[in-house]
Amino acid sequence: MLSPVILIPAILNGLLTGAVYALIALGLTLIYGVLHIINFAHGALLSAAMFAAFFAFHQFGLDPYVAAFLLAPAFFAFGYALQRLVIGPASHGDDRNMLLVTLGIAIVVENALLYAFRADTRTIDVPYAFQTIDFGVAFLAVPRVIGFAAAFAVALLLWVIMNLTDAGKAIRAVAKEKLGAELVGIDVAHIYAMTFGLGTACVAVAACLLIPTYYVNPNVGDAFVLVAFTIVVLGGMGSVPGALIGGLIVGVVESLSGLFLGESLGQIGIFLIFIAVLLVRPNGLFGAKA
């Protein structure tokens, strides 16, 4: 029906976007895996990080890819503080409360951005925004290729942290058996905050990868985070490989449904997958334990 000349670039572009989606989803799934709650503040934090990347470029001329190295630790610290000082104490260890507190944070952050910067949509001009690389079958935009590579680099780094460091071991211990971890002397509040910090740092890197080709406004994060929810549900809550593969699948689905159905209905395709997966296989396609 469609010639491969259109189809192949659409699929490849979907994969490239999907990798950045996967990075956002990775933060979400990490937090779910350990704290067992969905972080509804994820989207607002993404918007905040995109604003940070925007101003780093605008005020200090910092290239987003350089800014990523500064914003990731800064947002790690922010996420750590948020969990340690706000979410943890405010929710008294009750899951439903935690859910509501993250929603409250989302509302505050998103509207603080709206209050400070208005609803204006802003973009940055980087010299490489429109450069492309010829891969033979398709021309692909440079920022998207970098985003793809960087997303996988971060995923690899995360894997190293989780599997080869003591902090990672402690995080996995808390995720598996909270009480047991507490008994052997792991500070659970600290681990919760570390996890939340790592998830937030993922979002900061994703923001830096998105900003060269995307715009920023106070609720830009919402669109991405609903996609990230879909990915996390698709890949199985708490599953890291699930988030990566789910991200790539959703990227391709979005790209193709955008091609066939048009921009606004393309989004519905994602939601329908989301609802269908939740209803039919709530543990995700890869069967991670929910």
Add this chain to the structure above:
Amino acid sequence: MRAYLPIAVVVAALAAVPLVVHSNVALNFLVVALLIALAGQGWNILGGYGGQYSFGHAAFFGTGAYVTAVLQVRYGVNAWVGFIAGIAAAAAVGAFIGALVFRARLRGSYFALVTLAFAEVLRIVASVAPITGAGVGTLIKLDLRAGALQFDSRAVFYWVILALVAVSLVIAQLLERSRFGAWLIAVRENEDAARALGVDATMVKLGAMTLSAAITGAAGCFYAQYFLFVDAGIAYGTWISIQALLTPIVGGAGTVFGPLLGALVVKAFGEGAKVIAGDAPGLDLIAYGAALILVIAFARRGVMGAIADVRKWLMRRPASSSSPAREAIHG
């Protein structure tokens, strides 16, 4: 009947307000507060009594609003009939989503997420479908007759929404004292234990969600008649999902008066923020988000819980403070 006395007193007191207050600004504030109280009472049935935290009550509010508006504008249906149809449609959407979600045994985070997704799907559909007026929205023609459910006096609108709120209070009170309500609370406290005792948790939650959707839908129907305009961002927007859950939580989830009290507090809080920091987009919502976090952190049972605590403290105080006096007399 004694249980209904507080409702009668509160509603009578509120009904007298327009006789004293003639300011349109003040009445408008109260109408919107009652509108949110009604939407919040809907959420309260499912979330407060049933423990199922929906993040997407906009799905029901929006359905009520759109059905009321579209039936009138496109099919020439009478507004009163449209109003009833709107409530029925919202209840049907609630039953539909509930049947899918509860049968799949989705709880907690998953339930919050899937309700949010349904509201978003409806928002996107409404923003492109021709029948809803797509991006332009639907405008109800001005027709100031009681037969068209439009009134030139704000006071009458106020009494209409107050009557709806009164009905919702009675429903909550009935629920609290019924067997169904007891099942619902049992499901909230421990679903597995409730099931083990023979409560059909799925049916109980489904019933609660249908009722919940109907009440929040009624708020949507009223919105359409009061503002005479509906678009996708208003009807299915996150603002209403947030307000519907915020008001009962601030006021006291799982209590009859929680949503009404919460709505008044939340609206006053939002207006207060505007007075202090000037009217700017986002400001009232910052106040709402902060209120949500603060209530959960410091007053988990909301304003109603705080009132109960104060009352308990007052009851205890005379006994302890009178004992030295008593000693003085008897000693």
